Amino acid sequence: MRGWSAIAALLMALLLATPLGAQGPRIEPPAGGIFGPLPGSGQSADPSMPPSVPNQFETPDLIVDLSRPRVSITSAFQGESILLFGMFDPPGEIVVVVVGPPARETVLRKQRVLGLWLNTGRQEFDDVPAYYSIAASQPLQRLLARSAGGEILSLEDRLQSVQSVGQREHDDLTKFRLGLVEVKRREGLYPAAIGQVTIQANRLFRAELSFPSRLPEGTYEIRTYLLREGRIVAAVSRPLPVGKVGFSAQLAGWADNDGALYGLGAIFMALFVGWIGGAVMRRI
């Protein structure tokens, strides 16, 4: 009996570490705070954004807020849904674009060699957004009928601008680009469907932004546009930090910054649990 309670205590310790650890170091909001202006357009993730669009959180015509200021990856994280809501001066339609932090991605392609499938092709792309989703209050084609298309990019258009590393034939490059979208879509990072922005009383709007559990860390950008007759009349940008917090953050940070010490810790943990566990289980 004593053995079982020891095991239970170990399990409890593991589970308790979650809420306790959550009071640990938190991810700092980006400079300027949540309600301050974005620190210059150079910081914003997308180089395709022309300077003509006001890069701020509120304009007189459009006010946007989020149900949560950040996505916290805790030990219980299984993906998260965030409510974006706001108000605008009618008339108009709303489009929301969520862009994850850019990174260099390596796309690998399998080929059959002697009956076995192995990676033979490899293509790197720079500046690939970790996440990309769009929500709109009307079908996009109708909203973008006129000239706003240069600013609000569909995923396909956004990826056209992605820089490929090295030389490759155009057709083959397109296949790799489609492969990239396919993998990201499977991971839920490039949702295929356009999300729904619901408008109420002709001036309030809301949209559910959902993120999958396998979410890359970094500062995401949520851009909200007010469109009238296919033209952007107001735009608001908000950063959304995504990061591990508490126990998860401590462990991951430790593993990143001091791998050797983390390795020793892991070994001692295993020795300790193995020794105690072995001794206890033999008595029952």
Add this chain to the structure above:
Amino acid sequence: MEIYLPIAEQSMNVFILLGLGGAAGLLSGMFGVGGGFLATPLLIFVGIPPAVAVASQANQVVSNSISSLQVHWRRGNVDLRMGLVLLLGGMVGSSAGVSLFTYLKAIGQIDFVIAVLYVVMLSTIGVLMLFESARTYIRRRRNPEAPRGKLHTHYLVHRLPLKLRFYKSKLYISALLPIGIGFAIGVLSAILGVGGGFVLVPAMIYILGMPTAVVIGTSNFQILFVAANVTFLQAATNGTVDVVLALLLILGGVVGAPIGSRVAAKLPGVVLRGLMSVLILAVAVELLTELLRMPSSLYSLGIRQVLP
């Protein structure tokens, strides 16, 4: 109940992981091997990235081998001299293995190499064990009083230089042999995340000719240090050891192992080995079909590099 694994960067059901650890522990209790050779492929099947599965499994092996070493050490079943010689090769082999692992990961071929190595190794061992247990079974039925074979036979390998006397194993053989075996197991251990007991134990019995009584204890001794070395190097160079994942596997294993040894005590050895070889072959076949079958997607992503 889901838990987020901070290094694998995904959430996973706690009970699946505890169950996997428990199954590995059950095997280790039943057959005296680590069970890593089954746990690692299963972790990959449930969606843990292979690099994280291998490194975290090495961490689990540390825990598993210390709990069996406890027993064997107390009973005096460890040939320390042989263990140290094996370890010499094992340390070099596992360090080389981790470097090879890092290189294969960088060129995007690590998943393929892991799968191929598993298929080759598991099918060889599975077939050998199946034949061996079938033969023993048939022979015993024909003649239950059959004498056991000689303790060990002499081959060419006994003429190698650098001979050492291993008192506990009652052997006088070249140190190069155990060093070589230790090296090979070390490489396997680093790339596949296994302790390598299921290769090491037959090698010690059939190649070195060690008496069965000291084989398990001595192999556990070598595996403990090699697995610790792999865990350390994987954490320091690749950062792929997930301690939350490892802890869950360990806790499952702690519960599973004694159950396994209780089951083992009730079954005859031949049946046990026959069962295990079928299990090993099943995993090998599953991995081979993965390699031969047209994948659902031709594309996958390598390591994501955040640019400054």
